[in-house]
Amino acid sequence: GAVVSQHPSWVICKSGTSVKIECRSLDFQATTMFWYRQFPKQSLMLMATSNEGSKATYEQGVEKDKFLINHASLTLSTLTVTSAHPEDSSFYICSASRQGSSPLHFGNGTRLTVT
Amino acid sequence: QQPVQSPQAVILREGEDAVINCSSSKALYSVHWYRQKHGEAPVFLMILLKGGEQKGHEKISASFNEKKQQSSLYLTASQLSYSGTYFCGTERGSGTYKYIFGTGTRLKVLA
Numbered sequence: 494g495a496v497v498s499q500h501p502s503w504v505i506c507k508s509g510t511s512v513k514i515e516c517r518s519l520d521f522q523a524t525t526m527f528w529y530r531q532f533p534k535q536s537l538m539l540m541a542t543s544n545e546g547s548k549a550t551y552e553q554g555v556e557k558d559k560f561l562i563n564h565a566s567l568t569l570s571t572l573t574v575t576s577a578h579p580e581d582s583s584f585y586i587c588s589a590s591r592q593g594s595s596p597l598h599f600g601n602g603t604r605l606t607v608t
Numbered sequence: 609q610q611p612v613q614s615p616q617a618v619i620l621r622e623g624e625d626a627v628i629n630c631s632s633s634k635a636l637y638s639v640h641w642y643r644q645k646h647g648e649a650p651v652f653l654m655i656l657l658k659g660g661e662q663k664g665h666e667k668i669s670a671s672f673n674e675k676k677q678q679s680s681l682y683l684t685a686s687q688l689s690y691s692g693t694y695f696c697g698t699e700r701g702s703g704t705y706k707y708i709f710g711t712g713t714r715l716k717v718l719a
Contacts, residue, residue: 527707536610536695536712537650542705550706586649588707596640597697597707599649 499600516587522567523589531584577607611710628681630696639679640697
């Protein structure tokens with residue numbers, strides 16, 4: 494099956510620093526990748542849709558200047574949390590699909606803790 | 609708008625059955641079902657595309673109603689491994705393709 498690699502698996506950083514999370518599709522080309530944020534015992538909330546070669550589309554309420562998304566190639570999308578604060582602590586997870594109406598393939602997620 | 613799932617949580621004994629519902633105020637293009645275990649990524653279970661469709665494998669099946677506004681996931685003779693949080697997911701179009709998840713249902717199967 495399709496494999497999506499996400500790293501790091503976890504990161505602890507200090508307030509004010511930036512953290513970059515990478516999401517790679519290892520065996521297929523993903524023109525679209527999705528970034529989600531999940532708080533404990535809650536659903537996955539879509540943050541943005543990342544399209545190769547173009548600007549990401551952010552969901553309402555998600556600060557684009559804080560959560561920088563870059564989709565530089567058909568196999569790599571990155572999410573950078575800039576000037577992180579404790580309230581940014583969460584589980585971030587990326588996903589990709591081969592094409593519309595195909596199942597999503599998820600990375601294993603990144604647990605971010607901001608101290 | 610996020611699809612609403614019911615119940616929010618359910619506890620079962622091994623061997624019991626459960627039904628999880630996913631409802632939307634608008635017709636869905638498709639509905640996908642996923643199971644997520646704590647601290648892990650969601651795992652795909654199945655996808656339904658057509659109104660009136662039913663499909664399943666082993667003891668897990670799902671249906672999609674004719675109006676494509678509701679889907680149900682059926683778990684029969686539940687096993688301990690079925691424990692986790694179940695999400696329905698759907699695509700949204702209108703200009704930008706995106707994928708959103710339902711509110712989730714936490715299922716715990718006890719021995």
